[in-house]
Amino acid sequence: MKSNNIISLKNLKFSYESGKVILNDLSLEIKTGAITAILGPNGTGKTTLLHTILGLLPFDTGQIDIVEKPIAAYSRKELSQLIALVPQSETVPFNFSVVEYVLLGRTPQLGFLDLPGEADWLEVETTLKRLDLWGLRNRAVNELSGGEQQMVVLARALVQKPKILLLDEPTSHLDLGNKGRLLNILTQLAESGVTIVFTTHDPDSAAMIADEIILIKFGQVLDAGKMETVFTSEKLSDVYQTGVTVQKINGRYITILNNGRFDQAIRENE
Amino acid sequence: MREMEQDRKKWLWGLIGLFLFVLVLSLFVGRYPKPYWLPIQTLLEDDLAQRLVFNLRLPRILTAALLGATLAACGTVLQMIFRNPIVEPGFLGVSQGAAFGAAVAILWLGGSQLMVEVSATLFALLGLALSFLFARSLRFGGWVLRLILSGIVVSALFSSGMGILKYLADPLTQLQEITFWLLGGLWSITWQELLYILPVVLLGLLIVYLMRWRLNVLSLGQDTAFSLGAETTRERFLLLVAAVSATAVVTAVSGIVGWVGLIVPQIARQIFGPNGQYAVPGSMLIGAVFGILCDDIARTLLAGEIPLGILTSFLGAFIFILIMNRSRVKLR
Numbered sequence: 001m002k003s004n005n006i007i008s009l010k011n012l013k014f015s016y017e018s019g020k021v022i023l024n025d026l027s028l029e030i031k032t033g034a035i036t037a038i039l040g041p042n043g044t045g046k047t048t049l050l051h052t053i054l055g056l057l058p059f060d061t062g063q064i065d066i067v068e069k070p071i072a073a074y075s076r077k078e079l080s081q082l083i084a085l086v087p088q089s090e091t092v093p094f095n096f097s098v099v100e101y102v103l104l105g106r107t108p109q110l111g112f113l114d115l116p117g118e119a120d121w122l123e124v125e126t127t128l129k130r131l132d133l134w135g136l137r138n139r140a141v142n143e144l145s146g147g148e149q150q151m152v153v154l155a156r157a158l159v160q161k162p163k164i165l166l167l168d169e170p171t172s173h174l175d176l177g178n179k180g181r182l183l184n185i186l187t188q189l190a191e192s193g194v195t196i197v198f199t200t201h202d203p204d205s206a207a208m209i210a211d212e213i214i215l216i217k218f219g220q221v222l223d224a225g226k227m228e229t230v231f232t233s234e235k236l237s238d239v240y241q242t243g244v245t246v247q248k249i250n251g252r253y254i255t256i257l258n259n260g261r262f263d264q265a266i267r268e269n270e
Numbered sequence: 271m272r273e274m275e276q277d278r279k280k281w282l283w284g285l286i287g288l289f290l291f292v293l294v295l296s297l298f299v300g301r302y303p304k305p306y307w308l309p310i311q312t313l314l315e316d317d318l319a320q321r322l323v324f325n326l327r328l329p330r331i332l333t334a335a336l337l338g339a340t341l342a343a344c345g346t347v348l349q350m351i352f353r354n355p356i357v358e359p360g361f362l363g364v365s366q367g368a369a370f371g372a373a374v375a376i377l378w379l380g381g382s383q384l385m386v387e388v389s390a391t392l393f394a395l396l397g398l399a400l401s402f403l404f405a406r407s408l409r410f411g412g413w414v415l416r417l418i419l420s421g422i423v424v425s426a427l428f429s430s431g432m433g434i435l436k437y438l439a440d441p442l443t444q445l446q447e448i449t450f451w452l453l454g455g456l457w458s459i460t461w462q463e464l465l466y467i468l469p470v471v472l473l474g475l476l477i478v479y480l481m482r483w484r485l486n487v488l489s490l491g492q493d494t495a496f497s498l499g500a501e502t503t504r505e506r507f508l509l510l511v512a513a514v515s516a517t518a519v520v521t522a523v524s525g526i527v528g529w530v531g532l533i534v535p536q537i538a539r540q541i542f543g544p545n546g547q548y549a550v551p552g553s554m555l556i557g558a559v560f561g562i563l564c565d566d567i568a569r570t571l572l573a574g575e576i577p578l579g580i581l582t583s584f585l586g587a588f589i590f591i592l593i594m595n596r597s598r599v600k601l602r
Contacts, residue, residue: 080499094544
């Protein structure tokens with residue numbers, strides 16, 4: 001039977017040369033076409049996890065299967081046609097214009113020494129227009145605002161035409177408006193069949209769009225599954241080691257931290 | 271959207287035209303039969319003038335073009351791979367390494383042209399590797415600064431080594447040859463020397479030219495370059511070896527010629543933007559024109575030669591200040 005998991009990790013262990021273990025016997029599955037959010041505290045190995053799935057970091061033991069084939073069976077080029085990454089922050093060292101930078105996303109579709117052609121330019125144009133970035137096309141990427149830059153990086157990843165899109169903390173530098181737009185785009189992408197995996201510090205962004213939640217703590221999966229079963233007060237409190245209350249308002253999950261002045265005031269009132 | 275592309279292509283063709291024009295013009299510039307200009311009539315009639323132009327000036331001008339193009343290409347490669355707009359071969363121990371290697375070959379390895387080239391190349395690569403390793407181990411400042419600092423350290427090491435070699439050298443023969451390295455110049459170039467360096471230099475330039483799109487990808491962060499399918503380590507290594515070998519070999523006949531590798535890529539980026547697709551050939555062409563013009567001045571302005579290295583440093587420092595003051599060079 002054909003599995004509906006596009007990525008599957010089994011007993012994955014990753015440690016740095018110093019011996020520090022980051023991922024410890026980690027197993028998880030990512031469903032094809034779903035939006036999966038990876039939640040966990042700082043320094044728990046979320047970025048490392050994405051980099052291992054990307055093939056950037058060689059793991060010690062365990063297995064990673066992408067579309068039912070071990071990751072080692074893919075060439076670098078094949079993998080780059082399959083998986084795209086939106087890193088947490090990307091510094092573009094020179095003043096590449098938006099259109100030139102996004103064009104670099106076409107590299108996986110080009111031969112080793114090829115230059116982008118008419119079709120690649122067209123793809124970039126379509127994507128920039130779709131993300132409402134067309135007006136910025138001749139601006140230098142490193143002169144854009146943080147939010148604009150994040151969208152441009154997303155555009156660069158999208159012209160790769162990946163089946164799997166990995167995003168590392170995609171909403172962390174965004175204001176509310178940009179966050180909303182980005183989450184909308186991710187939802188549309190998932191509807192068009194792209195599998196989305198993103199890490200986040202912000203459970204509420206996860207709650208807004210994710211189909212599946214994976215909770216990670218100390219390099220291991222604490223729990224994974226559907227929103228209803230995983231996104232609970234107890235489990236989130238456990239992951240973040242602080243009191244968290246999950247409430248459902250108008251069918252949507254919202255987290256509230258159980259501390260600070262406000263909370264104290266409520267308790268005093270009671 | 272592609273109008274900019276058309277503009278850049280026009281600029282490239284313009285530069286090719288300028289290069290050919292400067293190349294031909296320079297054949298007539300010199301101090302024979304009288305300072306500054308050789309009339310065409312004289313060239314047609316004077317046997318000595320013909321031999322001078324074709325046996326001395328032409329190979330020298332071509333070498334100056336190759337020198338400029340190679341230093342500029344190497345500067346572009348180093349700047350993009352190290353994501354640092356203010357590095358050049360002279361800042362990363364490449365030039366000093368090459369000169370040191372050449373001196374070692376002159377002193378102890380017989381001093382044949384081949385030996386000098388091989389030794390210069392090996393020490394140039396060693397200089398680059400040391401600069402890179404020191405920069406990685408430094409616990410101070412950002413990447414741009416660390417790389418510059420460790421380049422200064424490595425260059426200083428090779429300079430002091432050079433001092434020792436000068437002290438050891440035979441003052442009547444070897445010392446002169448070594449001193450020539452430190453000043454830089456093309457007065458000894460003949461067809462034979464040019465043909466000797468040609469294969470490595472052309473191969474190096476060809477590799478850099480062919481990989482100009484890959485260079486863009488490599489200039490992004492490691493994770494992004496990787497996710498775009500680049501074999502980052504291998505491709506960086508190939509580009510660095512190609513660029514540095516070409517630089518070392520050309521340095522083996524020209525001596526240390528500084529600053530070209532720093533300012534020419536900057537100028538090219540002002541015209542073409544950072545995209546290597548245009549910036550790489552643009553850099554090479556501007557470098558070639560700059561090399562020829564500087565060498566024209568070096569061999570023509572005064573009755574005695576002005577060492578080329580002194581001239582490029584003098585001009586380069588001024589141009590650098592101009593660029594850094596007015597442009598939007600981002601250091602981060």
